[in-house]
Amino acid sequence: MDVIIENLPLYWNGFLRTLFLSTVSGVIALFVGTLLAAARVSPVAALRGFSTAYVEILRNTPLTIAFFFAAIVLPRLGVKFEQFEVAAIIALSAYTAAFIAEAVRSGVNSVPVGQAEAARSIGMNFGQVLSLIILPQALRTVIPPLINILIALVKNSSVAGAFFVLELFGYGRQLANANGDQVLAVLLGVAFFYLLITVPLGILASTVERKVAIAR
Amino acid sequence: MSSVLYDVPGPKARRVSRIGSVIGSLLIVGLLAWIASTLAQQGIFEGRRWAIFTRADVWTLLGNGIGATLSAAAVAAVIAFPLGLLLCLLRISDVAAIRIPVRIVLEFLRGMPVVLMMFFVLLVFGTNQFIAVVAGLVLYNAAVFAEIIRAGIQSLPKGQREAGLTVGLTSFQSRMIIELPQAVRRMMPSLVAQLVVLLKDTSLGYIVAYGELLRAVQVMADFLGTQFLFPIFFVAAAIYIAINICVSRIAVWIERRGTTKAAGGVAKAEPAAVETAAK
Numbered sequence: 001m002d003v004i005i006e007n008l009p010l011y012w013n014g015f016l017r018t019l020f021l022s023t024v025s026g027v028i029a030l031f032v033g034t035l036l037a038a039a040r041v042s043p044v045a046a047l048r049g050f051s052t053a054y055v056e057i058l059r060n061t062p063l064t065i066a067f068f069f070a071a072i073v074l075p076r077l078g079v080k081f082e083q084f085e086v087a088a089i090i091a092l093s094a095y096t097a098a099f100i101a102e103a104v105r106s107g108v109n110s111v112p113v114g115q116a117e118a119a120r121s122i123g124m125n126f127g128q129v130l131s132l133i134i135l136p137q138a139l140r141t142v143i144p145p146l147i148n149i150l151i152a153l154v155k156n157s158s159v160a161g162a163f164f165v166l167e168l169f170g171y172g173r174q175l176a177n178a179n180g181d182q183v184l185a186v187l188l189g190v191a192f193f194y195l196l197i198t199v200p201l202g203i204l205a206s207t208v209e210r211k212v213a214i215a216r
Numbered sequence: 217m218s219s220v221l222y223d224v225p226g227p228k229a230r231r232v233s234r235i236g237s238v239i240g241s242l243l244i245v246g247l248l249a250w251i252a253s254t255l256a257q258q259g260i261f262e263g264r265r266w267a268i269f270t271r272a273d274v275w276t277l278l279g280n281g282i283g284a285t286l287s288a289a290a291v292a293a294v295i296a297f298p299l300g301l302l303l304c305l306l307r308i309s310d311v312a313a314i315r316i317p318v319r320i321v322l323e324f325l326r327g328m329p330v331v332l333m334m335f336f337v338l339l340v341f342g343t344n345q346f347i348a349v350v351a352g353l354v355l356y357n358a359a360v361f362a363e364i365i366r367a368g369i370q371s372l373p374k375g376q377r378e379a380g381l382t383v384g385l386t387s388f389q390s391r392m393i394i395e396l397p398q399a400v401r402r403m404m405p406s407l408v409a410q411l412v413v414l415l416k417d418t419s420l421g422y423i424v425a426y427g428e429l430l431r432a433v434q435v436m437a438d439f440l441g442t443q444f445l446f447p448i449f450f451v452a453a454a455i456y457i458a459i460n461i462c463v464s465r466i467a468v469w470i471e472r473r474g475t476t477k478a479a480g481g482v483a484k485a486e487p488a489a490v491e492t493a494a495k
Contacts, residue, residue, distance in 0.1 A: 047236075060461045064430055195327045
């Protein structure tokens with residue numbers, strides 16, 4: 001226990017860094033993922049093709065490969081990052097965007113056909129139908145799966161710890177190496193801080209799910 | 217392709233769409249060309265960098281990496297599934313003293329990063345890397361399997377269990393003979409989708425220094441020289457993604473097959489959505 005209390009500032013730093021990585025990547029991924037989902041249902045064939053290929057490839061890429069590419073291969077190719085956080089955010093948001101796109105697309109498919117027909121029959125074009133009628137309803141129904149994706153994002157950010165970013169897992173590794181006799185306590189401390197993010201998000205997801213279930 | 221979201225395009229709209237497609241394709245091709253030229257300036261496409269793939273030992277090392285990846289995934293899947301079934305049965309037990317602790321454990325396991333669990337097993341129990349990777353995968357995926365199967369059991373009509381109990385089966389017999397087989401069949405798409413996740417997560421073994429595919433890439437790049445990093449990485453990533461896409465395709469195929477033949481044969485299953493959880 002002592003080792004956790006002594007190193008509480010380190011844990012706290014790591015916790016904040018994990019929160020930062022997850023928040024920034026989450027916001028970027030939500031934005032890019034929604035755009036990808038919109039492209040997936042758009043009338044322009046090239047956009048559909050691009051979005052399909054992106055989602056299919058990124059969803060089947062192990063996250064570690066994405067990180068390896070962003071943090072180790074890209075710098076060798078001349079793309080230098082000031083901080084490895086940037087590489088981590090690129091890898092995390094590119095990876096998560098694919099899952100968000102899939103979730104939003106399933107939400108778009110769940111909106112009743114009559115909604116789109118009604119919108120079109122009063123003369124809306126594709127952009128208006130999508131942004132004013134379909135997406136607001138679609139996003140609402142997919143909030144629980146989106147929260148689950150964000151929970152996974154928080155857990156996935158731990159991979160950054162292995163690619164030169166000092167976040168919760170990265171500090172955990174350092175502390176575990178420095179305090180070989182108290183590994184159990186060190187890692188349970190790390191686990192606690194992860195649960196501090198993931199458990200409330202999980203409760204939020206199930207609450208929202210219940211609310212939406214009543215509304216429909 | 218027509219969609220309810222927009223009119224079947226007329227001649228003008230088709231022209232606009234075609235122009236849009238051409239411009240879009242040009243943009244994408246341009247982006248790829250820019251990437252390719254950047255890579256070419258780095259000398260990536262020089263023949264000697266790719267000539268290493270004519271060497272047998274490179275393929276042996278890559279093959280070993282793939283073998284290590286697949287064997288960890290296979291062992292983990294074989295252990296995790298029965299364990300998930302067991303956890304699921306305990307999680308829905310009639311006895312609160314069993315149900316509640318199991319529920320807490322499951323929540324705990326699902327809220328943990330897999331790599332942290334691998335690291336934990338590696339350091340706390342001092343096992344070798346293979347066992348650490350498999351244990352991390354088993355703990356996490358058993359918890360997820362348990363939740364998927366539980367969702368399957370809860371989606372069954374109440375009458376199934378009632379009928380089982382009425383003909384004199386015990387609660388446990390009803391779970392095993394009546395409910396589990398239907399639940400597993402009904403949740404097959406989600407279970408296979410989770411197998412893809414498990415396979416992807418073996419790449420986390422890289423972080424605990426397990427000699428899987430990505431580690432093999434790193435070792436070869438260190439050994440042969442960093443100018444070979446990109447070619448080797450490119451080939452290894454392509455192999456990894458190809459394997460995953462194949463397993464994903466199987467999941468989609470099972471899902472389609474399951475929706476045409478009603479799973480369980482009793483009640484028509486809702487078109488089961490393949491779980492899209494990002495892990």
